[in-house]
Amino acid sequence: MHQILLMKNGKKQNVTQLIGSLAWSSNIDALGEELSFNYAYNDSQFFKKWDLIEVGDQVALFNEGKFLNYYVVITDAMNGRFGKSFTCFDRSWYLNKNETVIQFKKAAASQAIAKLLDKFGVKHQIASMPTLITKIYKEELVSDIIADILEQVYQETKQRYRVEMNKGILTIQKMSDLVINPISRLSDNTYAFPVTDTISNPSRERSIEEMKNKVIVVSEDEKSTKVFAEASDPKSISKYGQLTDVVTVDKKNASQARNIAANTLSEMNKMGETISCEMIGHDEIRAGRILNMNEPVTGIVGKYLIKSASHTVNNGIHKVSVELEAV
Incomplete structure (x- = not known):
């Protein structure tokens, strides 16, 4: 069971009983994890003693007694006379x-x-x-x-x-190094199983929208058009047409131009593949991790990077939606 503890004035206070839906998410393109939750509230004087959380406070997320992370309360929102919602970010927000x-x-x-x-x-x-x-x-x-x-x-x-x-x-x-194989069980007396076996609502999209099959490394000096290095894939150009990316470097990195061109081409000279699906939630599933997948219906088989992960806990049921990219 996930729990929220308020860390305030040198004390810890469990406020889980006052929290409704709970959600947290991470994204490969963002620094920081977001946490949000609904909080029981009304404006009567009898409820004031339970109006505990303020903007700037810190809360901690736990699961089955295991500490997961700290979060700073960034915003609160009133929902009429009854109910509040809070948005928090981990300490990398600073x-x-x-x-x-x-x-x-x-x-x-x-x-x-x-x-x-x-x-x-x-x-x-x-x-x-x-x-x-x-x-x-x-x-x-x-x-x-x-x-x-x-x-x-x-x-x-x-x-x-x-x-x-x-x-x-x-x-x-x-x-x-961040390859994970999250294992879960529905109860203490049931068998453990890989979370990836519970995939639902899978979708798969392939595209050459972001593909580049030629890379030119040039000086970042606006007065210079000097080309330090080039790399290309003739077979890819023949099939998809020429798709060029220009990388600028300063003089200090000119000696690395060939490596930069080769590495950039290797990274970008491929068809993009985006996967989305849902599965039973697991705390190890975070953006930046790599999952081994085996979902033959849509062809989601192999290693996939988690680009984003959105967790929800409602009525004690933990689910996660992920966006994946083939690696």
Whole structure:
């Protein structure tokens, strides 16, 4: 059973009995997880002692006594005289709201991100990333700086990383390491089964809308048209027509131009495939994880990256809707 605890004035208070529907979601393109819930409320003086949650408070999500994550209450909404709803985000929300100025000179990417987070007192656990970062950032959001550094890492190494707040610690891990096989059971006296066996309402879409089969790496200098490297796939061009992507780099990264061109082509020279489906909920299912799927009716077979995950708990029933991408 999922529970919400209010963390306020150094105390913990279980407010689960005052909460109706509960939902939380994550997205591969966003830093931070969103939590929302309905809250019992009326404007009579007799209910004031139960009007406990305020904007700026922190709550914690638990399941069967296991701590899952902290969230900050960002907004509350009144629904007439009766009922409130709250929207919360995990603590990485602050990284989306703070700008800074910082300079890196030949700093390993992981060390650069650690230095940035230390400025804001954010606890972190970061995978080693030796890519050297030399850049000055001014008036940029902390989250955007992290995203830019990770993009430089990807261009050099073809390795994607997942950034997320995990129990109050900002973690950055190789996405390829985040393969999960969530197992569930309906009750203590029933057999355990893979959650992916409970797929319902599956849909599958394939498209070349975002495909690129030629990549040109050029100088970011507006006064220069110098081409550092090119990469292309003649067979793909013959079949689908030429689809070109231009990548700009500064002089410091010109030596990596061939790698950047090859890695970008490898990433983008493929047919896009988007899957959506529902299944029994499991707390391990989060954006950035990789699932092994086997749904032969729609051909959803193999490894799929979770692009988004939307959990709901209503009347004690936990479900999750996911959007997947083939990897």
